[in-house]
Amino acid sequence: MCIVHNDLQLKCLKKRRVQELTVANRLARLSWSKQLLRNFSLAEVDFIFFTDKKIFNVASPINLQNNRLCVPIAVNKCDITAKRLLRICSTIHRSVVVSVAVSKLSHTGLIFVEPGIKVNGAYYHDVLLQKEMLPAICSVAGELFIFQQDSAPAHRARETVACLFEKHPY
Secondary structure: OHHHHHHOOOOOOOOOOOOOOOHHHHHHHHHHHHHHHHOOOHHHHOOEEEEEEEEEEOOOOOOHHHOOOOOOOOOOHHHOOHHHHOOOOOOOOOEEEEEEEEOOOOEOOOEEEOOOOOOOHHHHHHHHHHHHHHHHHHHHHOOOOEEEOOOOHHHHOHHHHHHHHHHOOO
16 A cells, blocks of 8 residues: 555545446437427426435445454454454444425425335325425425426326326326
């Protein structure tokens, strides 16, 4: 490390894993976006609200290579208490799920999903849509807006689709 850092004046950085967006992916997304814009007038584009949710990990993973215990050379491993040699970790990763709707006009506030809740059709319809997202969108855009979702199973659930067609037919 010292040779690389001091002599070569280089710094080691850890690579991160990311999803590749190919040329074909970019062209497909551009085509879908243009098709969506052709379906609506310029006046309506401002009122299209896009929704999504994201899982954020609160506790970052631990690098086990750096999880070491340094002791003097003269100390035997059997002389060290077991608590100092063990690394206790939870099997459940701490995370938070956040949902939001955005448009050219504005955005809703961040909507936090309760810990431990699976976002299925019923929870999405009853809690996220009815109690949180739709009232927030109505306060910004009034009763006239377009609600654009991806094809997640909770978004395609019968009660979700029926509710949206009943209350907001756009």
